Amino acid sequence: MTRVMQRLLFLCLMWAGAAHATIEAYEFNDKATEERFQQLTAELRCPKCQNNNIADSNSPIASDLRGEVYRMLNEGAGDDEVVDFMVTRYGEFVLYKPRVNEMTWLLWYGPFVLLGIGLLVVFFIARSRRRGNAAGGEGNNLAPEERARLEQLLEQDKKQ
16 A cells, blocks of 8 residues: 555656646737747846846746736737837846947947047057158167167177
8 A cells, every 4th residue: 555655646746846847828819929929028138137038037027027028919019119118117228139329329339439449549550660660760760880880790790
């Protein structure tokens, strides 16, 4: 009898574990709405798991947001309305691709400005070096006595 009880206990434990392994299943009226849902949940960042979208996150807030996106899409809301709702509620942080506005200009255009400044610095350094070489280089800065002494030393070095 104990062997039967052990097996029943084991089956109950397995069954209880399977009950907790549920997944969210959303029913959609058409394929286009389902694709929009998949796309929106992939584009929105989870506010808690900072490097996951709400489609991949297991946090409770991501689950709530998926449910909110599902509800809004079933009520006929457009993609922009869903995104605006999320941005209003959680800020620009929920967007993986932030909008271009006054607050994000540095984010969008800063790398190009820095690249331009870097190219200008390289250009001016190269131009100043070219001018220095065209003027005869730094060897022209020697006085005639120094030049004579230098040539004498070079001749002695060649003899040895």
